[in-house]
Amino acid sequence: MGALGAVATVAGLFGISERIIHHQNNFVRRFPHHVAFEKSKIDLVYNSYYFAGFENGKAYLGNSTTPLYITVVDLKTGILKKYQIKVDGNEVKLKAPRIRIRGDVFYLYEGSAPYIFRGSTKDWKGNLISNSGKRFTILEPTNTTNIALRFEKSGNGEGLLGRLNTEKTEDLYFAENLLEAQFDAFFDTDGCLTYDRKTARLIYTYFYRNQFIVASDDLTLEFRGNTIDTISKAQIHLATLKDGRKTFARPPLTVNRITAADGGLLFVNSMLPGQFENDALWKQASIVDVYDLKEQTYRSSFPIYHVNGKKMRAMLVDGTELYALIENQLVRYGLRENLKATTKNEKTGG
Amino acid sequence: MLKRERLTRLFTDLVCSLYTLLFVYAALSKLLDYKTFMLQLGQSPMLSAFANWISWLVPSLEIVIALLLFIPRFKLTALFAAYILMSMFTAYIYILLNYSSFVPCSCGGILDSLTWSQHMAFNLAFALLAVIAILAYPYHNSMKLRNYAASI
Numbered sequence: 477m478g479a480l481g482a483v484a485t486v487a488g489l490f491g492i493s494e495r496i497i498h499h500q501n502n503f504v505r506r507f508p509h510h511v512a513f514e515k516s517k518i519d520l521v522y523n524s525y526y527f528a529g530f531e532n533g534k535a536y537l538g539n540s541t542t543p544l545y546i547t548v549v550d551l552k553t554g555i556l557k558k559y560q561i562k563v564d565g566n567e568v569k570l571k572a573p574r575i576r577i578r579g580d581v582f583y584l585y586e587g588s589a590p591y592i593f594r595g596s597t598k599d600w601k602g603n604l605i606s607n608s609g610k611r612f613t614i615l616e617p618t619n620t621t622n623i624a625l626r627f628e629k630s631g632n633g634e635g636l637l638g639r640l641n642t643e644k645t646e647d648l649y650f651a652e653n654l655l656e657a658q659f660d661a662f663f664d665t666d667g668c669l670t671y672d673r674k675t676a677r678l679i680y681t682y683f684y685r686n687q688f689i690v691a692s693d694d695l696t697l698e699f700r701g702n703t704i705d706t707i708s709k710a711q712i713h714l715a716t717l718k719d720g721r722k723t724f725a726r727p728p729l730t731v732n733r734i735t736a737a738d739g740g741l742l743f744v745n746s747m748l749p750g751q752f753e754n755d756a757l758w759k760q761a762s763i764v765d766v767y768d769l770k771e772q773t774y775r776s777s778f779p780i781y782h783v784n785g786k787k788m789r790a791m792l793v794d795g796t797e798l799y800a801l802i803e804n805q806l807v808r809y810g811l812r813e814n815l816k817a818t819t820k821n822e823k824t825g826g
Numbered sequence: 827m828l829k830r831e832r833l834t835r836l837f838t839d840l841v842c843s844l845y846t847l848l849f850v851y852a853a854l855s856k857l858l859d860y861k862t863f864m865l866q867l868g869q870s871p872m873l874s875a876f877a878n879w880i881s882w883l884v885p886s887l888e889i890v891i892a893l894l895l896f897i898p899r900f901k902l903t904a905l906f907a908a909y910i911l912m913s914m915f916t917a918y919i920y921i922l923l924n925y926s927s928f929v930p931c932s933c934g935g936i937l938d939s940l941t942w943s944q945h946m947a948f949n950l951a952f953a954l955l956a957v958i959a960i961l962a963y964p965y966h967n968s969m970k971l972r973n974y975a976a977s978i
Contacts, residue, residue, distance in 0.1 A: 478909065478910050478913065478977045478978050479910075479913045479953075479978065482910050482913035482914040482916075482917055483913065483914075483917040483920075485914060486872075486914050486917040486918050486921060487917065487921060489872065489873060489876060490872040490873070490925070490926070492875065493872055493873050493876055494872070496875035497874055497875055502875060504868055504874045504877065505868075506869070506874070507869055751868060751877070751878075752864050752867065752868020752869070752874070752877050753868070754865055
């Protein structure tokens with residue numbers, strides 16, 4: 477009787493605790509061992525690369541200091557190849573273009589102008605497809621024809637998600653209901669957009685509050701999820717400059733910094749330590765939280781270690797591989813097949 | 827006094843002393859490095875949501891039981907409580923090994939060098955000692971004893 481009671485009590489606590497952690501997390505992270513492990517590093521020499529795309533085992537890197545060059549990294553061999561992008565006409569002044577790639581199509585764009593070039597990765601020649609309209613800050617291709625964009629509403633600069641058919645540019649759709657302003661629309665709707673091509677879902681994650689938005693690739697809302705921290709209201713304090721422009725009175729509290737999505741899992745680099753966490757780890761690594769978008773639960777977390785004291789700048793996930801740009805390195809991490817799987821009969825020093 | 831009674835008395839006292847030693851040691855190693863203990867509990871796949879109050883409840887219980895084991899009036903009750911706590915620890919490890927999503931590494935002090943299954947065997951042995959000590963309890967043969975024996 478007594479023993480049964482003891483077992484039942486512990487089992488009950490276990491059940492309740494699991495429910496709390498995965499469904500209504502009280503900001504306690506899980507760090508199971510060996511969820512993510514560093515496999516190799518590729519030296520890129522420069523630290524100004526960003527991810528333009530990932531196709532067939534090759535990472536496409538743009539470089540903000542040489543914006544018309546694309547570097548293709550063969551991730552199996554580690555061989556780097558460089559291509560120059562050529563665009564037609566002189567009617568557009570290129571200042572700081574960015575590149576995104578999906579399939580064999582590349583987009584070269586500058587949202588503050590705004591213009592978009594589109595071309596094939598076979599010859600790297602871009603044709604102008606749009607040279608007017610609303611300014612935008614993010615471009616995320618969903619396939620070789622359609623792109624998702626985050627526009628800035630004129631006036632207050634509030635973020636607005638939209639979709640554009642790049643073969644029929646009059647086919648433009650604004651998803652008015654997706655982004656929600658809290659008080660200052662410009663800053664508090666800021667965030668990052670990522671696309672999960674295996675499930676064809678777009679995920680927009682706010683920088684300054686604990687929310688992400690999951691939508692189908694035609695921008696129909698599926699659900700709004702929460703990250704495990706407790707910041708439901710953006711903590712931004714603004715001051716107005718003499719010329720009327722607004723700026724931060726003090727640095728805003730960033731909740732989520734970088735995201736990636738693959739196969740129904742959302743990876744979020746969070747900036748906020750939870751309860752019972754090791755401060756030393758936060759000084760050496762960027763912490764990535766994994767969410768299951770199908771079950772709508774939090775799964776677990778793992779660290780991506782700094783390189784020469786520098787934080788991860790970007791990440792990308794493909795199946796059981798995670799690629800991170802850190803300092804001048806492309807760092808490759810292996811992910812355990814099922815991030816929830818067990819490491820039974822294993823014990824390392826506590 | 828009969829030889830047999832002396833032996834059982836010796837055995838019970840030995841079990842009580844062993845439990846006291848174990849619990850005081852366990853409680854102190856937790857409290858002296860409280861922050862680490864809390865971090866580890868937070869990482870426990872089973873109790874992380876309750877890490878806050880379990881982190882002080884468990885060492886407190888261990889100390890209270892260790893004290894009561896030395897007060898003759900409460901000796902039997904304390905033995906029973908020690909047995910229940912040990913059963914809970916054992917159940918914890920059993921569930922951890924069989925049902926949890928991953929197995930952490932956390933046990934302080936000398937127990938650190940045990941694997942989880944060795945740890946479970948260790949706990950079971952201790953629980954068994956408590957059962958024998960309760961069943962053979964020599965000091966008085968009361969209702970209380972029978973109740974405890976019945977509810978093991």
